[in-house]
Amino acid sequence: GEDVEQSLFLSVREGDSSVINCTYTDSSSTYLYWYKQEPGAGLQLLTYIFSNMDMKQDQRLTVLLNKKDKHLSLRIADTQTGDSAIYFCAESMTSGGSYIPTFGRGTSLIVHP
Amino acid sequence: DGGITQSPKYLFRKEGQNVTLSCEQNLNHDAMYWYRQDPGQGLRLIYYSQIVNDFQKGDIAEGYSVSREKKESFPLTVTSAQKNPTAFYLCASSSGALAYTFGSGTRLTVV
Numbered sequence: 270g271e272d273v274e275q276s277l278f279l280s281v282r283e284g285d286s287s288v289i290n291c292t293y294t295d296s297s298s299t300y301l302y303w304y305k306q307e308p309g310a311g312l313q314l315l316t317y318i319f320s321n322m323d324m325k326q327d328q329r330l331t332v333l334l335n336k337k338d339k340h341l342s343l344r345i346a347d348t349q350t351g352d353s354a355i356y357f358c359a360e361s362m363t364s365g366g367s368y369i370p371t372f373g374r375g376t377s378l379i380v381h382p
Numbered sequence: 383d384g385g386i387t388q389s390p391k392y393l394f395r396k397e398g399q400n401v402t403l404s405c406e407q408n409l410n411h412d413a414m415y416w417y418r419q420d421p422g423q424g425l426r427l428i429y430y431s432q433i434v435n436d437f438q439k440g441d442i443a444e445g446y447s448v449s450r451e452k453k454e455s456f457p458l459t460v461t462s463a464q465k466n467p468t469a470f471y472l473c474a475s476s477s478g479a480l481a482y483t484f485g486s487g488t489r490l491t492v493v
C-alpha cells in the first residue's frame with residue numbers, strides 16, 4: 270500500500286538552510302507535494318513537483334526528486350523564524366479521476382535565533 | 383474571497399453525545415474531504431465525496447457519518463460510537479490535483 274515517511278523534527282538556526290526529507294513507496298505517484306501547516310491552522314500548498322521532473326525551484330524553496338530511490342526533499346534557503354511550522358510531504362496519482370493525496374506524518378521545523 | 387469555512391473552531395462534546403462539524407466551500411469544487419489529525423500521526427482520511435449525494439469511506443470511517451446534499455456543504459457527524467474523538471478535524475475540497483484547499487480546522491475535545 271501507499272506510505273509516506275518523514276522525520277518528525279528538524280531544528281535549524283535562523284539564516285541557515287533547512288532540508289526536510291521524505292520517502293514514499295508508490296512508484297506510480299504522479300504528483301508530489303509539500304504542504305505547510307502553521308499552529309492551529311489548515312494546510313497550505315507550498316510547492317509541488319510532477320513525477321517526470323527532477324528539480325523545481327521557487328524563490329527560497331528547492332524541491333529535489335529522486336525517483337529511483339523514491340526520495341523527495343524540500344530545501345528552504347535562508348530560513349526565517351516565520352518558517353517555523355509543520356511540513357507535510359504528500360503524493361497522489363490519478364485514480365478514477367480523483368487525486369486523493371497520501372500524507373506523511375509531518376516534520377516540525379523549529380527555527381531559533 | 384473564495385475558500386473553505388469550518389465551524390466551530392473549538393467544540394466540546396460530552397461522553398455519549400453526537401456532534402456535527404460544519405464545512406462549507408464557495409470554490410465550486412466537486413470533491414470534498416474530511417481528515418482527522420492527531421499529534422505525530424499526520425492526516426488520516428475519514429470520508430470523501432466526489433459528487434453530490436455520493437460519498438465513500440476513508441481509512442478511519444468507523445464512528446463517523448457524513449452527508450453531501452449540496453455541492454457547497456459536507457458536514458461530519460462524530461457519533462457516540464467513536465471512542466476517542468478528541469482531535470483536530472480538517473475539511474478540504476478540490477477540483478484536481480493542484481487545487482486541494484484546506485479549511486482552518488475544528489478542534490474537538492471530549493469533556
